[in-house]
Structures are given as C-alpha cells and as structure tokens.
Amino acid sequence: MKSINKFSNLKNLTFKELIYNNEVRALFIQVATVVIIFSLFYVMIQNLNENIEARGIVSGFTFLEGRSGFDILPFLGSYIVKFSPNSTNLEVFYVAIINTFVCAGVGIILSTILGLLIGIARLSSNYLISRLSNAYIELFRNIPILLQILFWYNIFLNALPHPKKSISFLDFIFINNRGFYLPNPIPQDGFLWVFIAFIIGVGSAIYLKRHFKRKQDETGQQTNTIGYSLALILLFPIVVFLLLGSPLQLDYAILGKFNLKGGLAIVPEFVALTLALSVYTATYIAEAIRSGIEAVDKGQKEAAAAIGLTPIQSLKLVVLPQALRVAIPPTINQYLNLTKNSSLAAAIGYPELMSAFGGTVLNQVGQAIEILTMVMVVYLVISLAISVLLNYVNKKMAIQGR
Amino acid sequence: MEMSGASVCIQAGTTTELNLADWAGANGISYDSVVVETSAQSLDGFLAGRCDVLTSDVSQLASLRAAMDDPDAAVILGNVISKEPLGPVVRQGDDEWFNIVKWTLIAMIQAEESGVTSENIDTVTTNPTVERLAGRASQTHEYLHLSPSWSYDIIKQVGNYGESFERNIGVNTPIGLSRGPNQLWTKGGILYAPAFR
Numbered sequence: 001m002k003s004i005n006k007f008s009n010l011k012n013l014t015f016k017e018l019i020y021n022n023e024v025r026a027l028f029i030q031v032a033t034v035v036i037i038f039s040l041f042y043v044m045i046q047n048l049n050e051n052i053e054a055r056g057i058v059s060g061f062t063f064l065e066g067r068s069g070f071d072i073l074p075f076l077g078s079y080i081v082k083f084s085p086n087s088t089n090l091e092v093f094y095v096a097i098i099n100t101f102v103c104a105g106v107g108i109i110l111s112t113i114l115g116l117l118i119g120i121a122r123l124s125s126n127y128l129i130s131r132l133s134n135a136y137i138e139l140f141r142n143i144p145i146l147l148q149i150l151f152w153y154n155i156f157l158n159a160l161p162h163p164k165k166s167i168s169f170l171d172f173i174f175i176n177n178r179g180f181y182l183p184n185p186i187p188q189d190g191f192l193w194v195f196i197a198f199i200i201g202v203g204s205a206i207y208l209k210r211h212f213k214r215k216q217d218e219t220g221q222q223t224n225t226i227g228y229s230l231a232l233i234l235l236f237p238i239v240v241f242l243l244l245g246s247p248l249q250l251d252y253a254i255l256g257k258f259n260l261k262g263g264l265a266i267v268p269e270f271v272a273l274t275l276a277l278s279v280y281t282a283t284y285i286a287e288a289i290r291s292g293i294e295a296v297d298k299g300q301k302e303a304a305a306a307i308g309l310t311p312i313q314s315l316k317l318v319v320l321p322q323a324l325r326v327a328i329p330p331t332i333n334q335y336l337n338l339t340k341n342s343s344l345a346a347a348i349g350y351p352e353l354m355s356a357f358g359g360t361v362l363n364q365v366g367q368a369i370e371i372l373t374m375v376m377v378v379y380l381v382i383s384l385a386i387s388v389l390l391n392y393v394n395k396k397m398a399i400q401g402r
Numbered sequence: 403m404e405m406s407g408a409s410v411c412i413q414a415g416t417t418t419e420l421n422l423a424d425w426a427g428a429n430g431i432s433y434d435s436v437v438v439e440t441s442a443q444s445l446d447g448f449l450a451g452r453c454d455v456l457t458s459d460v461s462q463l464a465s466l467r468a469a470m471d472d473p474d475a476a477v478i479l480g481n482v483i484s485k486e487p488l489g490p491v492v493r494q495g496d497d498e499w500f501n502i503v504k505w506t507l508i509a510m511i512q513a514e515e516s517g518v519t520s521e522n523i524d525t526v527t528t529n530p531t532v533e534r535l536a537g538r539a540s541q542t543h544e545y546l547h548l549s550p551s552w553s554y555d556i557i558k559q560v561g562n563y564g565e566s567f568e569r570n571i572g573v574n575t576p577i578g579l580s581r582g583p584n585q586l587w588t589k590g591g592i593l594y595a596p597a598f599r
Contacts, residue, residue: 070419071426071435085423157450177451178409178434258408258454259434268452349414349438349447360437363415 048369063365064090070360072351075267076102089361096357097378103274103352104339104382110278111338112331115285119327120315122290133286141283146344148280153272153348160268163259174253174260177268181253184264190247197240198233205229269350273342281338285331292327293319325397332390339382353378409434411444411453418458421484441466448476459486461571461579468576502546509535509553511595513562515586520561523554531598542599553598563593 018024052059068089072078077095081087121133140148157177161167166176174181205228212223241247253263296319304314343354358375362368412419414437426433436453438444445466448456456463460482467473490507492500513519516532526532534540537554546552560566567584571577585591 070423070437071433073436074434085427154450157447157452162451256407261407346439349436349443351437355414355439356437359439360414360419364420 052369057366059367059370061367061370063361063367063370064088064093066365068092068361068364070364072356072360073267073269073349074265075099075270075351077351089365092361093357093374096351096353096355099270099350099356100339100342100352100378103270103277103342103345103350104335107274107277107281107338107342108335110274111281111285111334114278114282115331115334116289118282119286119289119293122286123293137283137286140279141287143280145276145280145341146347149273149276149344149347152276153268156268156272163255166255166260171252174263176260178259178265179268180266180271181260181263182266183250183252184262186249186251188247188249190244193244194237194241194247198237201232201234201236205232208232267350269345269348272348273345273350277338277341280341281334284334284337288327288330288334289323291330292323292325295326296322328393328397329390332386332393336383336386339386340379343379405433405455406431407433408454409436409452411436411438411447411456413437413441413444413458414439416458417484417486421486422457425483445469459488461488461577464571464577464579468578473576473578498547502548505542505546506556507563508595508598509556510560510563510566511586511593512598513553513557514564515588515595518557518562519565520558523557534598540599 013021066089067085068087068091069085071085072083072092072095077083077098080098081091081095083091083095118133118136121129122137124130124133160175160177163176163178166174166181168174172183205225208228209225212225216222251262251264253260253265255261300318300322301314304318305311309317342352343358345352346355346359349355353375358371362371365371410422410433412422412435419435419437422433422435425431433455434453436444436447438447441458441462444453444456444458447453449470456466456476458466460478463478467476467478470476490503492503512531513523513535516529516535518526518532518535523536527536530539534542535553535557537543537551540550540553543550543552549555561569564581564586567579567581568574571579573580581591583592585593587594
C-alpha cells in the first residue's frame with residue numbers, strides 16, 4: 001500500500017520541501033538518466049543516418065539476395081547448404097551459422113567430458129594425478145585463448161605430413177595437414193530400419209533400467225544392466241543392419257593430384273579451433289566441478305563410506321548429484337563463453353559467423369551496420385537461449401524445501 | 403585445368419577471392435578455398451603446405467615470394483586471370499592534392515619517355531619538353547601551387563618512372579617484376595603521359 005500512496009502527501013509540500021524530498025529527488029535522477037541515455041542514442045543514430053546518406057551508401061538488407069561470388073572452405077556448413085559461388089549472401093549466413101554451431105556443439109561436449117574428468121582428478125588422493133590435473137588447469141587457463149588457437153593450428157600444419165604422405169590407417173582413415181579424412185557414410189535404402197532399431201534399442205534399454213531400479217527399490221536386489229543395455233543399443237541394430245544386407249555405402253578418400261578426394265574431410269581449422277576451445281574451457285569447467293565437489297559436506301562422504309559404499313559409488317550416488325547443483329550454473333556460463341570465443345576463428349580462417357559472414361561478406365558488400373547487427377543478434381539469441389536453459393536448470397536443481 | 407582439385411590460399415574479402423571463383427567457375431575448375439585474414443597468413447599457409455596455390459595480385463605475389471626463405475621454391479604462374487591495376491590513391495574532395503599526385507606520376511613517365519634520368523637531368527637540354535621537366539621555362543608549378551623546380555626535384559631525387567621501377571621492384575631486385583604492361587606506350591606497354599606543359 002505504501003508504494004501506491006508514496007507521492008500522495010507531496011501535494012501539500014512547498015517547492016523547497018519538494019526539492020529536498022528524497023523520493024522526489026530519486027525519481028528526478030532516474031528520469032534524467034533515462035532521458036540522457038535515450039537522447040545520446042537518438043543523436044548517435046541520427047548522425048549515423050546522416051553520414052550514411054552523405055556518403056551515398058545504400059542501406060538495407062537487399063545485399064542478402066545478391067550473389068556471393070566467392071567460395072568458402074568446404075566443411076559441414078557448405079555441404080549442408082550445398083554452397084557454391086553462385087549462392088546468395090544469405091546462404092553464406094546459413095553456412096556460417098551452421099559452422100558456428102558445429103564448433104560450439106562439439107566444443108561443449110568435449111570440454112564437459114574433459115572438465116569433469118580433470119575436475120574429479122584434481123581432488124584425487126593420488127598425488128601424481130592431482131598434481132598433473134592442477135598443472136593442466138594452471139597451464140591452459142593462463143594462456144590467452146587466441147594464442148592457443150594459433151598454437152594448435154600451427155602444430156597441425158607443421159607436424160602433420162603433406163597429403164601425398166598421409167598417415168593412413170588401413171586405407172580407411174587418412175591424416176595429413178589438410179585435415180582428417182574419414183569414410184563418408186552414405187545411407188542406402190533400408191538404412192531407416194537400422195535407425196529405428198537403434199531407437200527401439202535405446203528405448204527398451206531405458207525401460208529395462210527403470211524396471212531393475214524399481215526392483216531394487218522394492219527388494220534391495222541389485223542387477224547389473226550394462227550387458228543388457230549394450231546388447232539392446234548396439235547388438236540389436238547391428239543384427240538388423242546385417243540382416244538387411246548392410247545398407248550403408250562408405251565413400252573412402254583417395255589421393256587425387258593435389259588432395260585427397262571424397263570421404264568426409266574434417267579440416268584442420270575446425271580441429272584446431274574446437275580443440276583449443278575445449279581444452280581452454282575444460283579448465284574452467286574443471287574448477288567449477290571441483291568447487292562443486294568441495295561444497296559437498298565432508299560428512300556426506302563419510303556417511304556414504306559408513307554404509308559401505310565404494311568410493312566410486314559414493315562419488316556417483318552421493319557426491320556428484322549434490323556437487324552438480326553448485327557446478328552447473330558456472331559450467332553453463334562457460335558454454336556461453338565457448339560459443340562467443342568461437343568468433344576468434346577469424347584468426348585461422350575457419351568459416352564461422354564472424355569470419356565468413358562478419359568478415360568476408362562485410363568486406364565484399366560493405367554493409368557494415370546491417371551485417372554486424374545480424375551477427376550480434378545471432379550471438380545474442382544464442383546467449384539468451386543459454387540463459388533461459390540456465391534458469392531452467394537452476395530451478396530444477398534447487399534444493400527442495402522440506 | 404591442371405589446377406583442378408588444388409587447395410588455394412586467399413585473403414578474405416578481396417577482389418582476388420571473387421576473381422578466383424569467377425575464373426574457376428568459367429573454366430570448370432574445382433578447388434578448395436582456404437580463406438585467411440591477412441596476406442601474411444596466406445603466405446604462412448602456403449609455406450606450411452596447407453594450400454598448393456596462393457593467389458593474389460601479381461605485384462603482391464612477387465613481394466610475398468621475395469619474402470620467402472627460398473624464393474626459387476615457388477613460381478608465379480604466367481596466366482593472369484584478372485585486371486587489378488594499382489596506383490596512387492588520394493582522398494576524394496581534395497582536388498589540389500589530387501593534381502599534385504597525378505602530375506608527379508605524369509612527370510615521372512614523361513621523363514622516362516624523354517630520356518631524362520636523375521643522372522643526366524642537369525646536363526640534357528635537347529628540347530622544350532626536357533627544359534620544362536628540368537624546371538626551366540615552365541608554368542606548371544603555378545597551377546599546382548608548387549615551387550618552379552618541382553619536377554626537377556622529383557627526377558633528381560627518385561629518378562624517372564623506369565628508374566624507380568627498376569630500383570624498387572624490377573628484375574634485379576628480390577621482387578623481380580618485369581615491366582609487362584607497365585612499359586611505356588612507345589615500347590608496347592600502356593603507360594602514357596599527356597603533354598607536359
């Protein structure tokens with residue numbers, strides 16, 4: 001009620017009293033701040049428009065429909081969009097977004113696995129393991145990420161052989177300084193059934209796990225489900241695959257005049273960028289995991305030991321579930337950082353958003369404001385989406401009031 | 403055609419990038435483009451074997467090749483695939499400065515055509531054009547708002563166009579460019595200076 005009637009008694013005040021009134025003064029300062037900020041923006045945009053007009057720059061987004069006229073380093077984005085120099089600038093945007101997402105996605109998975117392992121190892125009672133993890137964290141956390149990207153990239157270029165002297169594994173996988181060449185799987189008719197079999201396998205494995213969990217809850221009898229799960233998830237689709245007569249053709253890479261042709265090429269720019277980002281971000285995730293584990297009360301571990309749980313069981317069933325509650329928010333923030341740091345790819349020419357679209361297209365068409373706005377909006381959308389996820393997880397993980 | 407399937411290092415956002423795509427498309431050549439931010443990076447990629455070919459303007463290629471530890475290890479291919487004339491650039495709207503830069507170039511080209519060099523400029527007096535180049539009996543300085551000896555000073559100090567070319571980027575320098583179309587129009591090139599008066 002107070003807030004509504006806050007100003008009702010001001011009517012009776014004199015002008016002088018009004019000036020010295022705290023609430024009036026606070027309101028005045030807030031309004032003034034808003035007015036100043038908005039007028040600054042207004043002047044800025046006004047100036048911008050005038051300057052653009054004075055230089056005869058045509059603004060707008062029509063350039064997106066124009067022919068790009070250049071080529072992009074062939075990687076997933078180009079394959080999916082089927083990019084060629086005849087594609088439009090809008091398609092460059094799509095290629096760039098896909099490449100950003102691929103790098104961020106793989107980077108997030110790798111850094112999580114690595115971070116989790118290092119974070120746990122950091123607290124190991126084994127002196128060597130804990131020291132080594134500590135050294136890893138201190139080393140990679142304290143070197144600027146741009147430097148690390150360039151480091152890995154140059155390692156790949158200089159340590160790996162020329163395509164003509166590729167390292168090959170049974171003529172199946174090839175490694176050289178133009179990338180990693182894997183066989184490209186091309187699904188044939190009937191491969192859909194293998195996929196369906198896999199889904200069914202995963203579904204029934206989850207059901208089975210639940211079933212035995214319920215059994216354990218009721219009777220206390222433990223059943224190891226790993227064997228069943230493996231059979232359902234891997235063996236079942238493989239049997240279906242073989243029964244259908246292997247409906248998958250592999251396109252192997254073969255040596256052409258300059259490069260390996262065919263296959264699925266993973267370019268060194270991608271490997272270097274993703275590796276550098278993962279290794280770097282993993283140090284922060286490891287620290288988040290460590291702080292999470294250390295936040296779990298010592299008594300919890302002692303209690304777990306007291307009821308006869310092994311150290312692994314104690315970690316898996318008692319410590320980690322509680323540690324993750326503390327560790328997940330900073331970890332998701334690191335995912336956000338990783339995604340934003342992927343824009344450093346411009347340094348090594350991986351065609352992601354900032355390099356292919358915010359770099360090449362910007363230089364070619366010169367529509368700086370439009371292009372950088374689009375790039376910013378994409379990063380903003382990614383960041384906000386991760387924030388929403390973070391809030392959801394936070395709510396979900398919050399300690400239930402009992 | 404021989405280049406099909408090669409990896410090509412290019413600098414991002416350049417006309418070279420567009421020219422290569424046009425040329426390769428027109429000739430049915432496939433290639434992998436390795437696009438980097440700076441021309442130094444494209445050289446690094448080329449040296450490290452990331453790409454088989456490096457493409458840029460011819461003069462740029464020549465200077466990059468000169469910067470290599472072993473310039474003989476790389477060859478600049480003969481077929482030029484686009485027109486990329488380079489020259490002095492001035493800001494728009496400053497006509498006086500534009501005139502000075504423009505006439506500096508004209509004076510250097512005319513000097514070569516008239517056989518005036520940094521060495522003989524004090525002695526040759528064969529015809530009125532040479533007289534004017536040497537800064538005698540000329541009004542050009544009045545239009546350009548320069549000192550009467552402006553063209554004399556240029557030629558005396560840096561020489562005529564040919565001298566400057568040979569000294570900085572010519573065949574006897576590490577960059578090793580031949581004159582090509584940068585030859586005088588009287589010798590089969592396209593360099594032409596209007597009447598110097």
